[in-house]
Amino acid sequence: MEMTMRWFGPGFDPVTLDKIRQVPAVTGVITTLYGVPPGEEWKKEDLLALKKEVEDNGLRIAGIESVNIHDSIKTASPERDKYIEKYINTLKVVSQAGINLVCYNFMAVFDWTRSDLAKPRPDGANVMAYQQKFIDEINPDTMFDVISAKSQGHVLPGWEPERMAKVKELFELYKNIDDKTLFANLEYFLKAIMPTCEKYGILMAIHPDDPAWPVFGLPRIVKNKEDLQRLVKTVDNPHNGVTLCTGSLGSSPSNDIPDIIRSLKGRIHFAHVRNVKHNGPGDFEESAHLSSDGSLDMYAIMKSLYDIGFDGPLRPDHGRCIWGETSMPGYGLYDRAIGLSYLSGIWEALQKGGK
Numbered sequence: 001m002e003m004t005m006r007w008f009g010p011g012f013d014p015v016t017l018d019k020i021r022q023v024p025a026v027t028g029v030i031t032t033l034y035g036v037p038p039g040e041e042w043k044k045e046d047l048l049a050l051k052k053e054v055e056d057n058g059l060r061i062a063g064i065e066s067v068n069i070h071d072s073i074k075t076a077s078p079e080r081d082k083y084i085e086k087y088i089n090t091l092k093v094v095s096q097a098g099i100n101l102v103c104y105n106f107m108a109v110f111d112w113t114r115s116d117l118a119k120p121r122p123d124g125a126n127v128m129a130y131q132q133k134f135i136d137e138i139n140p141d142t143m144f145d146v147i148s149a150k151s152q153g154h155v156l157p158g159w160e161p162e163r164m165a166k167v168k169e170l171f172e173l174y175k176n177i178d179d180k181t182l183f184a185n186l187e188y189f190l191k192a193i194m195p196t197c198e199k200y201g202i203l204m205a206i207h208p209d210d211p212a213w214p215v216f217g218l219p220r221i222v223k224n225k226e227d228l229q230r231l232v233k234t235v236d237n238p239h240n241g242v243t244l245c246t247g248s249l250g251s252s253p254s255n256d257i258p259d260i261i262r263s264l265k266g267r268i269h270f271a272h273v274r275n276v277k278h279n280g281p282g283d284f285e286e287s288a289h290l291s292s293d294g295s296l297d298m299y300a301i302m303k304s305l306y307d308i309g310f311d312g313p314l315r316p317d318h319g320r321c322i323w324g325e326t327s328m329p330g331y332g333l334y335d336r337a338i339g340l341s342y343l344s345g346i347w348e349a350l351q352k353g354g355k
């Protein structure tokens with residue numbers, strides 16, 4: 001296992017590499033060319049410049065999160081093969097930069113959804129939260145305004161203004177896409193890129209849907225053990241793997257995360273580890289990583305990763321906003337560093353034989 005942190009890159013992330021470097025155990029960052037829109041081919045010189053900046057700060061790029069998938073591919077528009085070709089060219093550039101892990105998602109319209117980006121907690125921290133009843137009341141067209149008004153001025157991953165300006169068009173695009181069609185489009189995409197992934201040693205790691213149930217009537221195909229098993233079996237190639245995100249899958253109390261981890265032995269290429277607190281049906285909030293602060297058993301999660309021999313990058317996921325820090329929601333330095341140290345402690349105990 002390699003301990004990493006997500007870093008959004010120069011000009012986007014107020015958390016700097018010199019600070020990340022000081023978090024014990026961290027050797028790598030997970031990053032991306034954040035300004036490049038989905039569908040546009042990456043330029044090798046841009047990625048090499050990013051790599052140099054990371055390496056000049058004593059770290060390495062342990063993986064890309066994300067190379068986003070163009071809507072043409074998700075919806076099987078007449079242009080999809082053209083966009084798959086571009087995606088393949090980007091994978092080649094990633095490989096040329098010495099990087100072998102690519103996280104992506106196959107969600108329709110919204111990459112992730114929250115009803116509150118800064119819910120106050122009794123101790124003065126604030127967290128991102130989700131209430132289905134709030135989402136049910138709002139018009140998806142205005143979802144972007146609701147989210148962006150609370151983003152503290154940051155551009156949120158998956159919520160880029162250029163893309164969200166077209167929310168109505170996006171809903172139109174997905175109007176006739178059901179779960180079955182979306183899955184078939186994912187299968188088509190994966191089968192098309194697998195030869196490239198094999199040739200260049202790229203591990204693809206799909207991120208589960210967040211939250212782990214349908215929102216706004218949109219299709220949803222990566223939300224539980226059954227979906228993940230179908231995905232890895234349909235394209236049964238080790239390069240077709242998973243980003244095991246405990247918080248996204250864990251948003252649904254019906255998902256048994258340690259069981260899901262054990263069922264995916266050999267196919268988890270990247271792990272996002274965070275806790276989540278269930279407040280009731282369709283109602284959850286994020287919490288500190290500590291087991292007792294939320295609803296997930298973080299020891300059981302780390303133990304299952306340890307037991308299956310997980311050896312990819314792992315990063316703490318969204319943390320609380322504490323100590324007055326201003327950051328991308330969920331991506332402050334302070335609480336992620338606390339969470340990371342806690343996860344490192346569990347891992348050390350596992351390595352040394354704790355039962």
Ligand SMILES: [Mn+2]
Pocket residue numbers: 207245246247248272317
């Ligand atoms: Mn995640």
